[in-house]
Amino acid sequence: MRVVSSMATSLAMIVSLSTVAFAEMISADVQKIDEAAGKVTLKHGPIPKFDMSEMTMVYRVRDPSMLKGVKVRDKVKFDADQIDGKYTVTIMQKSQ
Numbered sequence: 001m002r003v004v005s006s007m008a009t010s011l012a013m014i015v016s017l018s019t020v021a022f023a024e025m026i027s028a029d030v031q032k033i034d035e036a037a038g039k040v041t042l043k044h045g046p047i048p049k050f051d052m053s054e055m056t057m058v059y060r061v062r063d064p065s066m067l068k069g070v071k072v073r074d075k076v077k078f079d080a081d082q083i084d085g086k087y088t089v090t091i092m093q094k095s096q
């Protein structure tokens with residue numbers, strides 16, 4: 001019984017963590033990819049934490065390999081942070 005309840009607790013934690021991550025992801029359309037420069041142009045929805053409304057802008061990516069799985073016109077979900085004062089994509093995945 002003890003094992004079952006600790007598993008349930010772990011599962012509940014995983015579910016709530018992934019819900020939070022999903023809720024913070026921003027929807028965007030990929031407009032342009034510059035893998036050499038490690039940059040991507042995204043037409044994104046509102047981002048309350050940056051006080052941004054919908055716009056098209058260039059982001060740096062944390063790791064250029066993040067750009068390998070996406071192409072222009074893909075719909076993606078992403079999250080970003082300001083790193084060294086520059087808006088930087090930290091996670092990006094194709095939307096279903």
Ligand SMILES: [Cu+2]
Nearest residue numbers: 044052055057
């Ligand atoms: Cu923006």
